[in-house]
Amino acid sequence: APLEWDWRKKGAVTEVKNQRMCGSCWAFSVTGNVEGQWFLNRGTLLSLSEQELLDCDKMDKACMGGFPSNAYLAIKSLGGLETEDDYSYQGHMKACNFSAKKAKVYINDSVELSKNEQKLAAWLAVKGPISVAINAFGMQFYRHGIAHPLRPLCSPWFIDHAMLVVGYGNRSNVPFWAIKNSWGTDWGEEGYYYLHRGSGACGVNIMASSAVVD
């Protein structure tokens, strides 16, 4: 893996979004990943619809939570994702209003990624932003800097929040993952969370995945 990488600088990442009072992080994590995959494979960055997943992905539970792995299957079986403009975010579940005619992107498959953080970094640099899920310990009060909570306080077995890794690097010799969150830009570092890299901090390496666009 290169020493550092940032997909934001390469135009593969849309603006930070806001899930509002709804546990829909899983949908934002997945649309962020598909946005990156579509950009890398088709050259166009589109902001995609989380509301479509909230309303139409019946394997998941909208604001009550969900799994990226289920969401990829839903996108595949629905026939794609509409854009944010066509199917805008409401922050609560409604009747499914997906129209295949309006779908702007599709995916062919989804894959689980390695739990080795060095291999994850290498994958990210070549293939694009990665959907991850972590233990959100301390994030309620996170302001900035590289978080590295004590392992017993941030156990990898209590995963409860999905996000999108968009890059990595080092700040004053402290290795970090740059992670796009979905709590708006008035949280963290302009909406981003920086987490220690290389120690399996908060289980960041446990549930890494990506869509595949051919």
Added chain:
Amino acid sequence: TSANPYPWASGAEAWEPLSPELLGPARFALDAYNRGRAAGTRAGLGAVRGRVRRASRGSLYSLEATLEESACKDPMVCQLPVSKKTLFCIFEVLEELGKHTLLRRDCGPVDTKVTDLRNETFNSVLPLSSKDPLPEEFSMKMISIFKNFVATYNRTYESKKEAQWRLSVFTRNMVLAQRIQALDHGTAQYGVTKFSDLTEEEFRTIYLNPLLREEPGKKMHLAKAVRDP
């Protein structure tokens, strides 16, 4: 579990120092921690505080405790007097029909240096026990920070009672943020955020995704490793 939408109305969630009611769940959590440990290496309870949420069928106890355990695992080998290791633990114990179940056990060593520093910070700025009367200077400072928070994040509350409750949640959260800060190995700064007036339960219920810890998702096949071009 879902968050009580009007926690300020019941007042049932306040953190309390160890009371007879908390003793049972605390002992149960300690026993669970010590299970399988040889006599002489078992941990003992230090400071404990906790809170309880009651539902129709049972009660959920959230406990924060320090445990003291001998740093020597084998008394046959350790001849010299050994120092004690302090652990900071978070336990969640569910009591249903008189039966206890341990739902959460997160323990980590508390570095002495960190502990001292933390205590110093807390003693000088933040009183730790919810039973201690807050020093006036501290209360005034918190009110001022809270007013700033309300203005910054455009918060409105339904009543004075709710505002008062939110101030107490905010104050407890500031203590918690300092504790998280002291126990972080990285460069992160913790403090006031737009979520600072929410209880931990409210935050978890509203913004997080509890499904991720409860069930396995659909299995996907493994990605091929990338190759150096």
